[in-house]
Amino acid sequence: MDLQLSGKKAVVTGASKGIGLAISECLVAEGMHVYGASRTVTPELAALGIPTLAVDLSHADSGERLVDHAVEQLGGIDVLVNNVGGGAEGADLAGGFLSLDEETWQRSLNLNLLSAVRVTRAALPYIVERRGSIVNISSIGARASYQPVDYGVAKAGLTNMSKALAEEFGPLGVRVNTVTPGPTLTQNWRDPEGYAGDLAKAAGLDYDEFMARIPATMGITTGRLAEPSEVAAVVAFLASPLAGSVTGADYRVDGGVLKAV
Template identity: 50%
Template sequence: MADAKARNAVVTGASKGIGLAVATALRDEGFHVVAGARTISAELKEITPLAVPVDLGTPDGPGYLVDTAIAELGGIDLLVNNVAGTTGPHPRGFLSVTDDDWQHTLGLTLLSAVRASRAALPSIRERRGHIINIGSVNSRRPAPHLVDYSAAKAALANLGKALAEEFGPHGVRVNTISPGPVRTAVWTEPGGTGDLLAKKAGIAREEFLHALPANFGMSTGHMTEPAEIAALVVFLVSGSAPNINGSDLVIDGGLRNEV
């Protein structure tokens, strides 16, 4: 399947939400996509035959995914570090977050990106490709109920800037995309951040989500959709703006700073 002229991408955490949208958009742009996730969803199987079941929170998981991509495709042009995790939300705040919570969140959110980038960079540098990290506005606006996740995302943005500075002279571009609230399971499914904040407000989750854009001061009036993040990934790798490097691009609907 290796093709020296093809564009090849690796996407982590691709079974649903933002990762699935990114994998879909890259497929539609003609990329060969190797997608990694702990559980391979039916939707992901439809997008790519190279859906790899892997635990990206383990020391060997990210390298295994990258090695599989190189073996199958011959090289990597794009790595999208999307996988993230937290044991939260933590309604009781910082003092309730254990060492195990921190290790889980940092391992899946930050160290997975470190390990995947380390494995992929020799090939990406050779092909003058891209790394895109999916961050969060929480890296700039810490949330007490997501203190571990916010810190991990801040570290991820810092990592991206450092890699851009080191590898930019070699033709590699590294950028971070930091979304605000995105309509994914984190907000829409039981037990997530949407549930927590709805309970604190004393209303149903559906009512809370309907009111969220206004309450969070999002001037667009709507939450970000996963496809919007995917569209920004496609733009960054399109070659239309080759001087964007080391940037942290926010897509949050004009989220009000003080909230």
């Protein structure tokens, strides 16, 4: 199927690894001109040969900086993928609500919600010009009660913002959708010293045993974690003119984790 994306221009945040890298790879493979942003430029991102900006999107002026650079390089924006996000570094994953202090909440909201607010605010005039679209990467944490609660609350805000933007900018020809991944095999899950390793320790299990139990404990219907490329494929479809009547939607790529209709 030709997604009719060839020659169109996309900005992807959090492009250096994980889901953002897979999205960038997928959009490049579809013939798009992609501009990638993250704090670091990894060898994998550099290998894509696309223009990039090293930028910390938790800073207040970062959205304008990124969009100015991207428009200078690309000459416009058809598609924005707000992918940056994740748990606050160093958070106590087993601590619960009372372990989350003011600073942790600020960091989480900043990274998972306000980064997208800033980039979207700066990019929207260009996206309106080209009757383009936005895809926001949320999480199952937005739609169910998982720990840590700060992350889910920030992602719920992002999902809500997508719907509001779809309504406000739909009449101007702009589509806005959300992709909601469940557990996806990025470094956070692959690295025994990373997020999954911390969860394993909190559960009193070694990493391999913890990972083997994840499909059952999280209720993953497919029996495995998703691949980043599977999230990327849905993003590419939503970015495509073929999805011209899809807006304000939330597509789950969670292997069936969320059980409610």
